[in-house]
Amino acid sequence: xxxxxxxxxxxxxxxxxxxxxxxxxxxxxxxxxxxxxxxxxxxxxxxxxxxxxxxxxxxxxxxxxxxxxxxxxxxxxxxxxxxxxxxxxxxxxxxxxxxxxxxxxxxxxxxxxxx
Numbered sequence: 001x002x003x004x005x006x007x008x009x010x011x012x013x014x015x016x017x018x019x020x021x022x023x024x025x026x027x028x029x030x031x032x033x034x035x036x037x038x039x040x041x042x043x044x045x046x047x048x049x050x051x052x053x054x055x056x057x058x059x060x061x062x063x064x065x066x067x068x069x070x071x072x073x074x075x076x077x078x079x080x081x082x083x084x085x086x087x088x089x090x091x092x093x094x095x096x097x098x099x100x101x102x103x104x105x106x107x108x109x110x111x112x113x114x115x
Contacts, residue, residue: 020070020078030071036080040067044077049099057082057094 020029036058044054058065060082068079078101082093 020068031078032069032071032074033066034069034074036065036067036077040077044080050096052094052096054080054082054094054096060093063093 019031021027022029036054038058041055041058044050046053054065057063063082063084065080065082067077068081069075069077077098079095079097081095084091084093
């Protein structure tokens, strides 16, 4: 039997929240999780420091891509997640925080909670 290669995760979850939180002030912002549309992806590119090809992910018919935004501010995407509903589980293909939410200098801390 072929041995499976173990793949480690290269991120750390430092805090679980049910909203978007400003890590400097502690302010919490109500969030929306909605399906993206093609127009949402205009600025979501590697050129703009996104790590994944979300346009390609969006084109996969078996997957749903959701955006995390602050209520009443749908144009600023805080994070994205791609999932696929299987018969016995939900498979998460990709999840990514917006580039401005990454690293030591990030302003917001975003975490996606689905279901």
